[in-house]
Amino acid sequence: MEHFPDGHHVWLRSRALGTYLHADTDGQGVSLRDSRASLNAAWAVQHVHHGYELFLLLHGAAYGRYLAATNTRPPIEIPGFRGCRVAQRGYESLEVGPIMWQAFGVGVLPGDHDVQLRGVDGRYLRANGRHLPWNHGASVDEFDHLSDMRHWIVEPIPAREGMPALPGQIRPSFLQNLSKFVFGRVVAAADRRSTRLIRFVRADDDGFYPEEEERWAEIPLTGRSVQHLRNQLALGVASFDIIMCVRAGRYGRLTPLVVDLPSGRNGDIIEIVVYMVGTPAANGLRHPDVDAE
Known part of the structure; x- marks a missing residue:
């Protein structure tokens, strides 16, 4: 090992x-x-x-x-x-x-x-x-x-200094917008299929969060944009003041979410633990420097 x-x-x-x-x-x-x-x-x-x-x-x-x-x-x-x-x-x-x-x-x-x-x-x-x-x-x-x-x-x-920037908001292409205008009902149905349930909870400054299901909130999310998701979860604070960590399963180790959501997991439940920027928990996150030589 x-x-x-x-x-x-x-x-x-x-x-x-x-x-x-x-x-x-x-x-x-x-x-x-x-x-x-x-x-x-x-x-x-x-x-x-x-x-x-x-x-x-x-x-x-x-x-x-x-x-x-x-x-x-x-x-x-x-x-x-x-x-x-x-x-x-x-x-x-x-x-x-x-x-x-x-x-x-x-x-x-x-x-x-x-x-x-x-x-x-x-x-x-x-x-x-x-x-x-x-x-x-x-x-x-x-x-x-x-x-x-x-x-x-x-x-x-190697680890990088600080969290990488999130990708820009995913915006519909010209053809998608045209299709939505011409075939509105069809696209609306497709949008519904791409909706996922986001379960989330806010951690304290040291990274502890409740496990009880009733302590977690839920929102639907349409699409894959991590920027849009961060805006949705920034309740009462500026979106750039939070860091989202995804938990892949009840026993999964938290992973900073800094890329758009997977393209093929429509209908899934995605669990997010929210850290506040500047807390010991957020400062302890490790971000790999994949651009390193």
């Missing part, structure tokens, strides 16, 4: 392909991409003890959701895809087998940061697409033990 300090952020780069493990913008999938200058490529480290062993959890710096092994094959057979999918999921219960990993060093030279990541069921995280570059998948597989497609280079991400 030496390459995975608790509370820090890392990139995971495929030794075989040179691409980085990404949390997809739909909030569900996981894939391999060339760029690392994105919060979707950053993974926060969390340690958990299970029995006498120490395990590793990895949750995305974009949406806070956890890297999880599944038993799901692709809906259609994809050439070069081995094993079952990996996905993003919440930390909803203490039965966390699918999101628990152990890291084993495989580097041959001093200072090598190559690891294999093994799930509790014995399957290993692997890249796909060595000979099919359009296959950007990642999966878990129990065979092919010697393949370097299972080797991941762990690259530490």
Whole structure:
């Protein structure tokens, strides 16, 4: 676990392909991409003890959701895809087998940061697409033990000074506005489908917040704009005086929300804990500098 300090952020780069493990913008999938200058490529480290062993959890710096092994094959057979999918999921219960990993060093030279990541069921995280570059998948597989497609280079991400700026408000395109004018009822129905329920609570200065459901408030949110969400949650204060942290499941570690909401999680319940800027809790948040060289 030496390459995975608790509370820090890392990139995971495929030794075989040179691409980085990404949390997809739909909030569900996981894939391999060339760029690392994105919060979707950053993974926060969390340690958990299970029995006498120490395990590793990895949750995305974009949406806070956890890297999880599944038993799901692709809906259609994809050439070069081995094993079952990996996905993003919440930390909803203490039965966390699918999101628990152990890291084993495989580097041959001093200072090598190559690891294999093994799930509790014995399957290993692997890249796909060595000979099919359009296959950007990642999966878990129990065979092919010697393949370097299972080797991941762990690259530490330094913390940045302060929180990054939020992206600008998402505004409808000209064609969307024209469609809304011409086909108003159709667009209104689509807007309703994209509405999510936001459950939120305000933490005290030290970051403590109530767990009781009745202490949390709820609002509907249409669309994905994190700017719009911050404006909605800034009750009685200026919007720039609050920091939103997303909680992916009851036991999920809080993750600063500084990107637009996932595109594919319509209808979900999203839980937000609100910090006030300048408090010890807000000052203790760690923001990965994904633009670092």
